[in-house]
Amino acid sequence: xxxxxxxxxxxxxxxxxxxxxxxxxxxxxxxxxxxxxxxxxxxxxxxxxxxxxxxxxxxxxxxxxxxxxxxxxxxxxxxxxxxxxxxxxxxxxxxxxxxxxxxxxxxxxxxxxxxxxxxxxxxxxxxxxxxxxxxxxxxxxxxxxxxxxxxxxxxxx
Numbered sequence: 001x002x003x004x005x006x007x008x009x010x011x012x013x014x015x016x017x018x019x020x021x022x023x024x025x026x027x028x029x030x031x032x033x034x035x036x037x038x039x040x041x042x043x044x045x046x047x048x049x050x051x052x053x054x055x056x057x058x059x060x061x062x063x064x065x066x067x068x069x070x071x072x073x074x075x076x077x078x079x080x081x082x083x084x085x086x087x088x089x090x091x092x093x094x095x096x097x098x099x100x101x102x103x104x105x106x107x108x109x110x111x112x113x114x115x116x117x118x119x120x121x122x123x124x125x126x127x128x129x130x131x132x133x134x135x136x137x138x139x140x141x142x143x144x145x146x147x148x149x150x151x152x153x154x155x156x157x
Contacts (some may be wrong), residue, residue, distance in 0.1 A: 028124040029117065036113035041066065043117065045076055046085060047109045049102040056089065056101040064151035073100075085109055 026040065033043040048065050049055050052072030057065070063073035064136035077100045091097035102110075107153055126134055 020111060022049045025121075025124050029120045032120050034114060036109065037049075038109070041068075041076060042080060043113065045080065045100070046102065046106055046134065049100060050107060050110055054098040054101075055107070059088075059098050059100055060092075062100050065151075067149070067152075070107075080106070086103065 006132045030040060033040055038046070044066055045062060048062065049057060059073055060070070060075065062068075062077070063070055066073065066076070068076060077086055077088060080100075081088060085103055087101045087103055089099045091099060129137065
């Protein structure tokens, strides 16, 4: 395979489009979470906790779902705890484990941000696709996520 064929490989186009779409959507949504005093990582963690059973996740599961290191998720949860949005709860059955738990204040802050966030998601992502395209995209993203990041589904019941 010569260099020209390699440079024209459709896989490069696919990955480039994925990166460009991701960066574009994130760039459009960033003002929304900033307007609510949150970072994108804060918003991601609060949404994951809000959608988890009992609004909590093991710290290790939150790390896996957000692709943070153990120390990274500890810093995130510490910051959210200082803001009163999350609490750390020790696992009574395993003192080495802890949970990140969404507080009522965290749920309120997220509920305040979500209408604007969802409007942005609709405008810059889901609303651009037909229902069939969106269904196909969701199915495809699950396949890729499950292969590339299987730990992201840990803790989901």
